[in-house]
Amino acid sequence: MSLRTPLNDAKNHGSAHSGTMHFWFQRVTGIASVPLTLFLIILGIYLTGQSNEGIMATLKNPFVALGLIATVIVFAWHMKLGMQVIIEDYVHGKWAKYAGLLANIGFSVFIALVGIFSILKISFGA
Amino acid sequence: MLAPKPESNNETVKIMSIHSERPLSPHLMIYKPMLTMMISMMHRITGAILYFGALFLVWWLAAAAAGPEYFSLVHGYLTSWLGLLVLFGFTWALIHHLIGGLKHFLWDTGAGFERPMLEILAIFSALSSPALAVVVWAIAYLVR
Numbered sequence: 001m002s003l004r005t006p007l008n009d010a011k012n013h014g015s016a017h018s019g020t021m022h023f024w025f026q027r028v029t030g031i032a033s034v035p036l037t038l039f040l041i042i043l044g045i046y047l048t049g050q051s052n053e054g055i056m057a058t059l060k061n062p063f064v065a066l067g068l069i070a071t072v073i074v075f076a077w078h079m080k081l082g083m084q085v086i087i088e089d090y091v092h093g094k095w096a097k098y099a100g101l102l103a104n105i106g107f108s109v110f111i112a113l114v115g116i117f118s119i120l121k122i123s124f125g126a
Numbered sequence: 127m128l129a130p131k132p133e134s135n136n137e138t139v140k141i142m143s144i145h146s147e148r149p150l151s152p153h154l155m156i157y158k159p160m161l162t163m164m165i166s167m168m169h170r171i172t173g174a175i176l177y178f179g180a181l182f183l184v185w186w187l188a189a190a191a192a193g194p195e196y197f198s199l200v201h202g203y204l205t206s207w208l209g210l211l212v213l214f215g216f217t218w219a220l221i222h223h224l225i226g227g228l229k230h231f232l233w234d235t236g237a238g239f240e241r242p243m244l245e246i247l248a249i250f251s252a253l254s255s256p257a258l259a260v261v262v263w264a265i266a267y268l269v270r
Binding site for chain 1: 170173174176177180181183184187188190191194197198201217220224227228230231234262265266267269270
């Protein structure tokens with residue numbers, strides 16, 4: 001017999017015990033992704049047809065590097081949230097679901113780490 | 127214990143089998159395919175495509191960090207005709223997901239759910255994303 005009231009159970013927590021933060025960060029990272037996607041498209045247009053040396057010089061530019069780091073972080077976060085929902089919707093086996101959810105976190109973190117490390121290495125001397 | 131015992135009662139067995147075979151959400155097979163539904167599915171599909179497309183972006187960045195030889199190898203792959211085709215596909219998916227995301231922000235305000243508007247938004251996202259992808263690539267090749 002718990003002394004917790006039903007209201008206390010409901011506050012900030014749905015049946016998944018994670019409240020609305022998943023939805024909220026899906027939207028926050030989605031809003032951030034709008035200018036970052038435009039940045040990525042403009043960067044792609046700018047780099048088209050450039051020599052490899054020209055591309056490296058552009059990637060070394062601090063504003064481009066900061067934009068790319070922001071893009072990698074926000075995209076990886078948004079990806080993690082989105083793929084989590086896909087797995088929760090379609091994978092119902094208990095072990096398969098948890099394996100999928102863990103693999104999703106691993107993949108998203110891998111994308112973020114490799115992306116950030118590569119951009120820093122290019123900026124600080126590659 | 128409210129669940130009935132699975133005895134020889136045929137009606138009980140039938141009810142239980144219906145319960146166990148009840149389709150889980152989202153069960154797509156029972157609906158007639160509609161434009162709004164297809165575009166909604168495309169949002170999730172393009173999201174999944176871009177999820178794996180992030181590998182290409184990070185591979186390319188890692189190659190740039192690895193040194194000029196490996197970078198020219200990877201850059202060569204990505205600018206081959208097959209690489210360019212894949213990159214065009216990702217551009218299309220990215221713009222489709224961007225337009226779909228903007229549509230969701232509109233829906234978050236409670237607007238845009240009315241009948242004609244819903245169809246207009248679906249047709250707009252279906253047509254604008256390939257068109258904008260072509261425009262982006264045309265600009266890239268014109269200003270190169």
